[in-house]
Amino acid sequence: MLKVEKSEFMSISVSRSFLKKDLYSNKYKRRDLNKIKTLFDLSEKNNFTIDDQTWNDLIMDEVFNELDRTYSAEGEAALYKMLRNPIMDEEELDKRGNLIELFKKDIDLTVNLRKIFFDMCYDKKNRLIEMINGLLSVSKLKYYLYTILGLTPIVWILAAIILREPKVMIILMLDIYTKIYVHNKERDTINTVGLVYLRELIDAAKILSSIKNNEIKSYTAKMKDLLNELSAIDKSTYLLTLTNSFFGIIDMLSVPFFLQESIYYKISGKLIEKKDTILELYYLVGEIDALISVAIYQNNNDGKYSKPKFIKATSLKIKDGIHPLLKKPVANSIEISKKGIMLTGTNMSGKSTFLRMVSTNILLAQTFNFVLGKEYEGCFLNIVSSLSPKDDIINGKSYYLAEAESILRIIKASQKEIPVFCPIDEIFRGTNPLERISSSAEILNYINKGKAICIVATHDRELSDMLKENYDFYHFSEEVDNESGLKFDYKLKKGISKTRNAIKLLEYVGYPKEIIQNSYKRMEKIEGFI
Template structure:
């Protein structure tokens, strides 16, 4: 009777514990679902600027455009769109944004097709993010696991190891049965076999430690990769481009999801080894050897595919992040990639400013390849330059852009905008500008097709040298296969339009209402005829 009570109580306890664990997981997953949806809402109403992951470690002032166009860091494009949960996805997204290798038109078209389809698959993208965030202990570094998967341990698959792992348990079990049923043998024999099995387990301790460390890494760091693979594998895609990406998980009759299910089963069995029941079973059956043997066979069969599978996850996460833009903003349009050296935009605006952004239209072509933009302080010159630059970056990512229409060729982007003194390297802002311009000119001399954005160039020197330097630079650039914009307060530089047919003047203006300065941020043809520096000085308390 007492035994029955104990067994019943134990069964009730186990069932209750399992139900509690399942319920707790469901609650936590729902909380994660709410968090992911809250994040999506924050992207729409401006709350994204509080997202913790800004990608600041990718900031590099030497990059041709990333710092000036707010690609990384606080209030950046990365901060807005990033929904990756794995280290592969995060690295893939950052590489695409840095654009160290300029994509070709065919690649951009493929990206657009994938982004368009993923933008419509909200549940799929959210499920990936939820599974990747659930029980998240960080982005998870799979590098050690990948290296382990590529290797092998010859000792674990030698024939004698297999014989020992089968023969010793059989002899032990047989001796126990014979002893307790017939008493035909001495109890020393089963005890001796138990000691022998313990010795065998001790002899394989180092090999098992390597495998077990890998299992713990799987359990705590990269289990999310397995879950995301299952989500991708279970999803149906329409476009051939997205299916081609998915098919990287199923090649040569090897299915990634099946491999991960098999590995998860092994992991589950090994992770139970800390309990007393496992300890007894291990001595009886040399269970560690059987599981580690399975693990060794698994990595020999699938190990060479792991990196490509994880890389595919990274691609899906990166494209999912980019597709957040298309999903959130139906008013955006997909750009047309031009073959000719022509840029045109209708109602283009800055995606990081959101609904407050003022749109403008403009065009550049080989015969009119440079736009000079003048205007008073705070009138919108620098923002307009960044508007064009960041929308070009979005174009190359395969993303829709914040414009009614946008046509752009594939050009290397170079900027010189946010320049300051570098005290650590003893570099003045003027010399820093010179270095940036040198990079631009080297690219042009190497026959790169270039798009440049220059903001208040050579402001670190006197007005005469600034004017002369800018004029010479623009004349040189106008002879090359490049397009670009330059903002300036130097109104005399606008005379260049009369001597160089490839230069056009545009401006922003301000007006005053009840003695308050107002801006409409609209781009207009011609050079500026207004200025506001004196007004701003008076606002600062300077009597003029």
């Protein structure tokens, strides 16, 4: 694995040979997802945006880390935003897919673009977004005041020369000391680091927009238009590249002249006025970095992925699908059309992983036009999940109440124009068996009547008779013995699971024989009673 560390506030130029080799390396870096998601948090959401619960259910933070080979903070933010906003338009997906193919095939173009992103200062704390997101202080009075006071050192120096009076230099020293004090007071407000990152964004966009390539012309032309809108800010921030150069020496020299203060208060109002334009440029630059990242991921997983086929009928077909986070994945296939799917099976046999595999591939298909599998055919789907959380209390609510609200999200989504894909794991686990099974059966039948493709994993085999008209049944299984332990094949099989392993697992990990034997006896009595 190639690794070059870049400091937050320093760009490092590297050779083309390094960048070529880095295309085939695994990308390791420390990421702050709370910072990376800021652009998404600020952006407008739509009816198909992946909500927080679904994102967390599918372990998408880790999937993001797996896909992320970006160099810039803009690229990270754009990649995250793209994953949270699936596309419901085949033409738009094809455009993304074509760009990804371009970046895979045209290595020279990709390396040239990567060099631009690598040479940018890496804004790991998202200072630019933080600065323009409501933290700007606007004051025309301060602009005029600092501009005028910035000229006083020149006045005192000229006075000392003309009057030949050394004592004037004492006044100059007091003037400088006062300005150092004011500069330190204003530093948090001005946050010039954010302005420097804005300068970096503008410079990178200028270089990108100058690239002559018809296939990325839609990006470069749009960048030129946005840069024209930001021309006044461009000119004003140019001096900031000097004040933060040479290890801060010029920064110190600029303090007596209130250079940073004057520039900041001159353009702070313009920054607020052009906030949306800056964010659009930020995302546009980042989108190229993000698409290159996906192209690199595909190149490093050659033979494991394919292009999805989208159809109008409410159905889904995945052949030999795998999950991106598994090092040694077991491929599984599924076809769903008019009926939903009920998964049964014992603990740890693969049900939850299967739900996430299908969901993640739907998301990859509808964001980057590829899936991890040999074949994918399906309609556009709105993904809304309800997988089992680990805690019994969620955000101050009982597990049952939280899950009831979670399932209601799915019911509402099933009434929309775009069909909903709803993976559900252990529905209503937090309530008594009688009410759980009764309400689960009614809810699952109701969802299947709407525009929905539903896969539900459950241990409640009693649901099979209640749902047989609207659901097909599949299961996962394993073997447990005292010699070889647990043996899972993680392969999806038709039918309802006939085995249980909870008591066998207790025996395997070393529970007393008395507990094991009495548990089996008690289970036989309960089954006989039922």
